[in-house]
Amino acid sequence: MKIAIKGGRVIDPMNQRDGVADIYVAAGKIVAVGEAPADFHANRTIDASGLVVCPGLVDLSVRLREPGFEYKATLESEMLAAASGGVTSLACPPDTDPPLDEPGLVEMLKFRAKNLPGPRVYPIGALTQKLEGKLLTEMAELTEAGCRAFTQADAPLTDSQVLLRAMEYAATFGFSLWLRPQDVSLARGGIAHDGAIASRLGLPGIPSLAETVALATILQLARATGARVHLSRLSTREGIAMVRAAKAQGLAVSCDVATPHVHLCENDLVGFDAHLHLTPPLRALRDRDAIREALRDGSIDALCSDHTPVDEDEKQVPFGESSPGASGVELLLPLTLKWAREMDVPLMQAIDLVSWKPAQILGVPGGHLSVGSCADICVFDETEEWQVSPRSLASQGKNTPFLNQPMQGRVRYTIIDGHLDFEAH
Amino acid sequence: MNPQLTTDGRLRHLLTLDGLPRAILTQILDTAESFMDVGEREVKKVPLLRGKSIFNLFFEPSTRTRTTFEIAAKRLSADVVNLNIATSSQTKGEAILDTVDNLAAMHADMFIVRHSQSGAAHFIARNVAPHISVVNAGDGRHAHPTQGLLDMFTIRRYKGAFHNLTVAVVGDVLHSRVARSQIHALTTLGVPEVRVIGPKTLLPAGVEQMGVKVFHNMEQGLAGCDVVIMLRLQNERMRGALLPSAQEYFKFFGLTPEKLALAKPDAIVMHPGPMNRGVEIDSEVADGPQSVILPQVTYGIAVRMAVMAMLAGGSQ
Numbered sequence: 001m002k003i004a005i006k007g008g009r010v011i012d013p014m015n016q017r018d019g020v021a022d023i024y025v026a027a028g029k030i031v032a033v034g035e036a037p038a039d040f041h042a043n044r045t046i047d048a049s050g051l052v053v054c055p056g057l058v059d060l061s062v063r064l065r066e067p068g069f070e071y072k073a074t075l076e077s078e079m080l081a082a083a084s085g086g087v088t089s090l091a092c093p094p095d096t097d098p099p100l101d102e103p104g105l106v107e108m109l110k111f112r113a114k115n116l117p118g119p120r121v122y123p124i125g126a127l128t129q130k131l132e133g134k135l136l137t138e139m140a141e142l143t144e145a146g147c148r149a150f151t152q153a154d155a156p157l158t159d160s161q162v163l164l165r166a167m168e169y170a171a172t173f174g175f176s177l178w179l180r181p182q183d184v185s186l187a188r189g190g191i192a193h194d195g196a197i198a199s200r201l202g203l204p205g206i207p208s209l210a211e212t213v214a215l216a217t218i219l220q221l222a223r224a225t226g227a228r229v230h231l232s233r234l235s236t237r238e239g240i241a242m243v244r245a246a247k248a249q250g251l252a253v254s255c256d257v258a259t260p261h262v263h264l265c266e267n268d269l270v271g272f273d274a275h276l277h278l279t280p281p282l283r284a285l286r287d288r289d290a291i292r293e294a295l296r297d298g299s300i301d302a303l304c305s306d307h308t309p310v311d312e313d314e315k316q317v318p319f320g321e322s323s324p325g326a327s328g329v330e331l332l333l334p335l336t337l338k339w340a341r342e343m344d345v346p347l348m349q350a351i352d353l354v355s356w357k358p359a360q361i362l363g364v365p366g367g368h369l370s371v372g373s374c375a376d377i378c379v380f381d382e383t384e385e386w387q388v389s390p391r392s393l394a395s396q397g398k399n400t401p402f403l404n405q406p407m408q409g410r411v412r413y414t415i416i417d418g419h420l421d422f423e424a425h
Numbered sequence: 426m427n428p429q430l431t432t433d434g435r436l437r438h439l440l441t442l443d444g445l446p447r448a449i450l451t452q453i454l455d456t457a458e459s460f461m462d463v464g465e466r467e468v469k470k471v472p473l474l475r476g477k478s479i480f481n482l483f484f485e486p487s488t489r490t491r492t493t494f495e496i497a498a499k500r501l502s503a504d505v506v507n508l509n510i511a512t513s514s515q516t517k518g519e520a521i522l523d524t525v526d527n528l529a530a531m532h533a534d535m536f537i538v539r540h541s542q543s544g545a546a547h548f549i550a551r552n553v554a555p556h557i558s559v560v561n562a563g564d565g566r567h568a569h570p571t572q573g574l575l576d577m578f579t580i581r582r583y584k585g586a587f588h589n590l591t592v593a594v595v596g597d598v599l600h601s602r603v604a605r606s607q608i609h610a611l612t613t614l615g616v617p618e619v620r621v622i623g624p625k626t627l628l629p630a631g632v633e634q635m636g637v638k639v640f641h642n643m644e645q646g647l648a649g650c651d652v653v654i655m656l657r658l659q660n661e662r663m664r665g666a667l668l669p670s671a672q673e674y675f676k677f678f679g680l681t682p683e684k685l686a687l688a689k690p691d692a693i694v695m696h697p698g699p700m701n702r703g704v705e706i707d708s709e710v711a712d713g714p715q716s717v718i719l720p721q722v723t724y725g726i727a728v729r730m731a732v733m734a735m736l737a738g739g740s741q
Contacts, residue, residue: 199631318543
């Protein structure tokens with residue numbers, strides 16, 4: 001399949017390119033940017049005039065819900081959702097049932113995903129067996145099976161000795177650990193940010209300390225072991241300051257935040273909408289503002305959707321009984337654009353946070369539009385306005401706090417590995 | 426957009442006192458005043474809600490609150506059905522909404538809801554047909570608006586007005602839906618100084634943003650108070666490492682005659698019940714001349730009649 005994408009505004013953060021150009025794709029690769037190669041005959045020509053052509057998005061956290069939670073979502077539905085959101089590579093956390101703690105499970109998932117249209121699926125392996133926080137998984141075997149990093153996802157790791165040894169073992173092989181900092185005991189029983197709003201609403205609190213105390217432990221252990229650590233889903237101003245300081249001291253850590261936390265905060269909880277029940281909890285306005293600023297100054301390396309499709313029945317209950325999480329892979333791009341508009345950040349910098357930077361964290365091809373690289377491309381209309389509704393989302397998870405809200409920016413074409421996997425109608 | 430009010434500003438549901446305008450609170454108190462004599466008549470009934478079906482939906486066990494709601498509804502001539510769901514279909518795994526839908530299909534006009542989860546009454550109110558009103562009879566730690574209202578009714582009866590009072594709420598504010606409703610009502614009604622008194626483990630984060638002054642010392646907190654509201658201390662608080670013992674709590678935060686003497690001489694003492702004598706309150710105070718704990722219970726019926734009458738459209 002040969003594709004010509006003509007007349008679009010090409011934005012490629014890695015190559016610092018921002019300008020109108022044509023892109024030519026053949027045999028899964030980008031074969032030219034600018035002039036067509038000699039005797040290039042496109043099977044398909046995309047008129048991208050007025051549209052933005054950028055690297056396919058790389059989402060660091062998309063739950064596909066297989067195996068085990070097919071009633072919430074399936075590989076088919078979520079890969080289609082990701083493709084329609086412009087995502088060409090995704091990392092999926094291991095909190096499936098059973099968890100991704102054995103090479104066979106990882107191989108099966110990779111095999112299933114490979115045979116479906118949609119993004120490249122990169123499993124993140126379980127750090128401990130059954131995610132129980134006790135025994136290490138076979139990290140080297142899991143890496144051979146295709147795992148890109150190891151994580152507990154949202155499962156607790158209470159034993160600091162296990163964490164120390166996991167870091168030492170991972171550092172032996174140079175594997176990455178992705179950790180969401182949350183002290184289990186400080187967060188115990190909590191469902192909302194421990195602040196004035198939760199106090200008012202009578203919702204048990206998760207203090208900011210739950211993040212910073214865990215973060216202090218992780219950073220100390222990372223310093224001591226030299227393990228490669230990526231911090232997932234930061235949520236507090238203090239936590240961001242700690243990571244910023246650690247980076248300034250030369251510690252090689254990276255971090256991400258999830259898109260809902262860029263736009264929402266505890267104040268939105270008034271009314272008890274269970275769609276706002278997220279992990280980590282939506283924190284105070286000052287935390288949200290710190291996240292927005294840290295994305296701008298580069299202290300936060302990537303934005304992810306933390307896509308978590310939840311069955312509607314699990315949200316149609318009182319707040320505290322609902323399952324946490326939001327569907328969001330289709331909103332990754334518009335919510336990133338919204339932040340960029342509101343913060344007056346250049347489009348190039350915004351796209352960097354959802355393509356080249358996360359591609360580096362994940363250590364995978366893609367995330368840029370260099371000649372000779374894999375043809376993972378997203379073409380979107382920066383100005384198109386649309387409204388989030390159950391019907392407008394391809395994901396089986398309709399659970400989003402942005403329901404009925406207007407979005408600006410919509411994906412028109414997603415090319416993955418040289419195939420046109422999504423086309424808006 | 427307040428889910429409790431209709432577009433023309435009338436009461437649609439009673440879910441929380443947070444955000445209700447002062448005029449509505451005053452209207453409820455005035456309406457309750459007009460019902461005060463019904464309980465003293467030979468025929469303790471008025472026909473305001475004849476033909477209306479009121480369902481007591483208690484997902485959490487309660488005797489007192491349910492009983493007072495039942496009496497209030499019957500005095501208004503409504504038909505009352507009590508459902509203790511804590512011991513019935515919920516344990517069989519029926520979803521809350523299925524329960525609510527089933528009862529709605531039986532032509533319910535009003536649900537009185539108690540649930541262990543904060544926000545449960547909001548959730549039900551969001552999912553009922555337009556003709557059904559929801560009264561929150563206590564949801565988690567969030568709100569207990571009729572208790573808050575009956576406390577305001579009591580204060581107004583004994584003190585006449587709100588604008589010149591100092592009111593202290595003492596004890597486990599963190600876990601108390603009653604305290605939250607009281608604080609919102611007191612600040613809305615214009616009480617110039619609302620205090621909360623308790624150890625740091627029992628006061629919620631940012632409580633001062635609810636418009637209260639925080640005290641950790643009982644003697645200082647009680648000085649010059651017109652109204653002292655004691656909160657119930659649950660035994661399980663000792664298990665959560667919030668307090669070392671009931672004895673130590675009583676020593677520092679229990680209301681004794683000596684501590685009460687620091688408040689104004691005509692201060693009244695209130696408690697939402699049920700009391701833990703010797704834990705948060707000394708019997709001598711609970712049964713003493715300044716205690717208005719039993720009148721609170723009596724007023725609770727008139728206040729709940731007022732709320733139900735206003736919701737069912739039989740405004741006075």
